[in-house]
Amino acid sequence: MLFLLVFGFAATSAFAQVAKYGKVNEAELKMTRFAQDTSAEAIVLSDYGYTRFSFNHEVQVITERHIRIKILKKSGYDWATIDVPFYVKGGDRERVSSIKGVTYNLENGQVQKSKLESGAVFEEQHSENWFSKKFTMPNVKEGSVIDVAYTITSDFVYNLREWEFQTTIPTLWSEYHAEIPSYYDYKFLMQGYHPLYSNDKNIAASAKPELVNNAYVWIMKDVPALKEEKYITTIKDYQSRIEFELQQIVYPGQAARQMSGNWDDVTSDLMMSERFGAQLNRSGFFKSEVAYTMNQHKTPLQLAQALYDQVKSRMNWNGKYTYLATTTTRKAYETRTGNVADINLLLTAMLQEAGLEASPVLVSTRENGRPPKQSPLVNKFNYVVCHVEIDGVSYLLDATEPLMPFGMLPVRALNGEGYLIKKKEHRWVALKPVVYSKFITTDLALKANGDMDGQATESAGGYYAFSVRKSLSDNGEEKFSESLKRGANYKVGKPMIENKDKLTEALKIKYSISASGNGQDNHIIYLSPLVGHAKTDNPFKVSERVYPVDFGTPVDETIITNYTIPTGYVIDEAPKNVTVSLPNNGGKFTYLVQQEGNTLQVLSRININKPVFYAQEYAYLKEFYNQIIAKHAEQIVLKKGTAN
Template identity: 25%
Template sequence: MMRLLLSIIVALLAVQGIAANSVVDSLKAKHPNSDGVYIENNTSILLSVHKKKGLIITSNFYEHRMFLNDQARLYSKESVRYGYHLDIDNVVAYSVVPGEKKPQRFNVTEFDTTDEYSSSIFYNDGKNLEFHFNGLQKGASSYLSYSELEKEEHFFGSCYMGSYLPIEKGVLRVEFPKHLKLNYQEVNFEGYNITFEKTENKKNYVYQWIFKDIPKYKYVNRAVALPYVFPVVLFQIAEYQLGDSTVKVIPDLDGLYKWYYTSIKNSKEAKDDSLRTFVEEIIKDDSTELDKVRSVFNWVQNNIEYVAIEYGSGGIIPREAGLVYQRRYGDCKDMSCLIHKMLNSVDIESNMTWVGTRRLPYKYSEIPSPLIDNHMICSYETDDSTYFLDATDKFVPFGAPTAMIQTKEALVEKGPSNYKIKKIPSMPASFSGKKDSCILRLEDKEIKGKCICEFKGYTAGSIRHYLDSKQGEDREKYIRNLVRKGNNKFYLDKYELTNEMAKDKPLLVKYEFTLKDYAQQVDNEVYLNLNISKYLKSGKFDKEQFIYDFNGEYAFYEIEINTLKLDDGMTVDYLPPNGMQSKNDYSYSIQYSSSLGEVSVRNEVKIDYLLFPTTRFDEWNKVVKSINKDYSESLLLKRKTQ
């Protein structure tokens, strides 16, 4: 009897192992390019109101991942974030790993608390609870559950239905009292398998979203970020009853603004007469108010170091201007407040302004939520223009917004109860770019060039940021890569920089180069391609890899002018035809010309868009194919025979 029982157990375990392998194989066939999947990804949120504690927001998270290959070990390290307004509790984590006879469970028992690190933030009070899952391999699963307490009701909340692994099934459940008014917006739902149901019990409403078969987010450089792609529910608590009182939270945009204004009220209204004397000295040579604003902005840009500090209430409340002035550093809120107070000290009106970077696709006019923005600037208005003053980028010219906030809606404060929504413009392609003009001479098969390369706008700014932090060999290597052209036998012979840190002027690189083994010579005939840089040669979108819309940093131009000085006795036997294509938001042209003693080409590309949708990738790829055909054309030169 015992032998029979053991045989049955062994058989059941074998069947269980076969079943597990079958599940892995099935999921692998469904997701061939994924290391694993979320079998479940659930969030359950409870909003409750207590007489003494007020509104309590508790979220419970549960996730089950199954891994489909041996890359599973790369997912062993995990963390849960918490901080100033967020507490966590009841963390349970374990892995289940296939065994020879039966699966093995490994409970996570060691947890480490570390400071949260971000390359863009010098210091914040965020913490990570870090831990490791043991034994992850093909066929293994990890399980994680924990609860989260949100202590700031205004920051509730967003729930994304997507991740770095595909999700087989997930549930988002929100339960709240009937006297609480909860607004929400469903964003990016189109094309996804999501169902919604609303139920109720005696005291509460229950909203539930069930989502299935959500693909993984695939990071691609210069593609739109996750908030543009994945479905998300954005919540705003409008109001709730606390005893006999109605507590307003964010009922609408007016409510959001009133709460925002409380965070700047003290800093904005603090008196600091010491700034006036200093500012008067800065602007003493300025004749117009706009010139004075420029001088103040430039001073903050040049003298206040941008250091992102998000600690406690300092994550949302700017520090007083006098303190920032004394310390000579601050975050975006601090720098905006300092510009505002400096201008105010000499009776120039300006306004503190909230804005989201282009990583966030949301608008104040559509969704009144703190999730809309992650940045603060200062605004100055004239009769016909608004200047968006963002000193966090030390190389952006006065009058231009920083590249990261172009096209975004800005919330401009106008006192305790008044505000404006203004759209920040995008700078045209003519504002930023590169113009490389070279005089060339042919020496056998190699080219010698003397060039002036001019960089403007955001293009110049990005180069200046790099040069500001590099010296010696690193700097020379960077310049060489910046002007490199032709083939891998390009040699930068010498270079000289002009206007290196003068942000209001073009950055000039004067350089000389040698390009070996470039020309092709057969008897007295020389074949030479004057399109040396071929900027868009590899510009096609790989639609299998680039599955999201393209998100450019800024519009720009790229101009290459190459003029070849002809030796005595050399003539042009074939001059390639000109090439050109033009769309509403991008274009290219290649124009050849020949005169006595020289031949030249002007190659110009203009990119005048920021977002470029996947629906236009085929159109773009056809244009790149056309320009590559034009790039391939070569001059035919002939030397006089002796």
């Protein structure tokens, strides 16, 4: 065991370099665990990429890649299945060629090689434009080292592939070279938290005398695994990688050709697009419906709410994300179905027809990644919502969710800021969430034998109300009733639900609750005061965190339990009242226990006032939850007779 630990710590220095294809060393084969991360199921020993431009018959981009992976556990066998995506559009395509691979195993002190057969490589189609070459390396075992190399030749000379330095397993060495002709001016977009080990630029030789090649090298070493954590958007937001944006092309003797454009160009192009701006101008087919609705409502806000409800009730979302319509607003209206753009561009057009100041807002969803504020890259968006301003107040609307109240966006769309587009204006707008609000009051009569019975009332607002209504709609009241159970000790009656269809009002849930005691009078009664609502698990377990914590929404959760205690019983022990606050008004926890006569009240209130906490605030947030859990675990002790 000692040998393995020493060997593991030596791994970085032994392997931290570009591997040569077909040349494995004994240390790589003998390695059985990775000491820096013993949970690692596999590690990338070396990942090397080299991109160059070819001017033979036509301009092409050629990328060669060689990756070496060590398999440490059976759970890491999936890393022996390689999937190389490639893109095809019209007459242009990417071609994957020169695929080769070898699996190395150490058996009885001898290195055994198992080569990838050409017949083991097959092609899959994932969408209209995306395909992949896929293969699984042969004879993979715990301890195997796999070598894989391939070449991608691309006709898309204006789009360099990104290079990922970081994956979900540790990477000892990742090195990427790019020789870019001086004709092409690229902007390099670095992302992630791991620093570059090396970043060099030189002048490289060129086959064309008039052409200068700029040779770039980026290297990272000892890159930790990219691990999912609770409360993040998408893990790709935090991945260490480099992307390339073509700014301009300058051919000899020609004027510079701008490629990246700016936000003015993006706005103009979108407003002229048949699949975006043109959809807002096709209003003839719903004029009479909008006119009728206008006559029924006196105020602009009431009118907007009515049109929003009409679109929600009429349209059925097909679940597809995009900011571009796939059909005309008329056809979407007639078929009553469409993607998010079909539906929300229709909503925007109807609000505009009603004389309201409505505009589309481009969004990158939480799972898609951060919006591209630093560069005008419209393809980084994958969603669109509607913005309407009424009497100086802004509202954001998404008509894809029938149960979503006016002025609320689905959590999937809450990703910082969105890009608002008008004919002659564009700006970023905050995608502000409403509060996740839960207020639970439980009134219980306690008997000397420990029996309890009473009533509970839950008031749900904001995103909590939406989640409850969605559960009721998807699963029915019977299954929802099961979710109200507070553990094996409590029985819950059939709930009575109020305001289920009144989306702008708080949802009320009332039900009976009871628990059985031990059947005999007790001198001492122990109470878990929050009746099944105590928090018992801290979602923040690691000592340090690199990524921000993103709850998505603010939180306001209040739990009040009122006990009527038996005559002759008094509090012997009780949790002390406490207030815990996060810095910069980030949040607050209040816990109160108070008695008046034979009534005992316990109050717990948790406020999270902002949805995002940065890494430097993590320690405070973790301790905040530690104190909540500790306080919620404390019991109340009732004693018959006089208190101590």
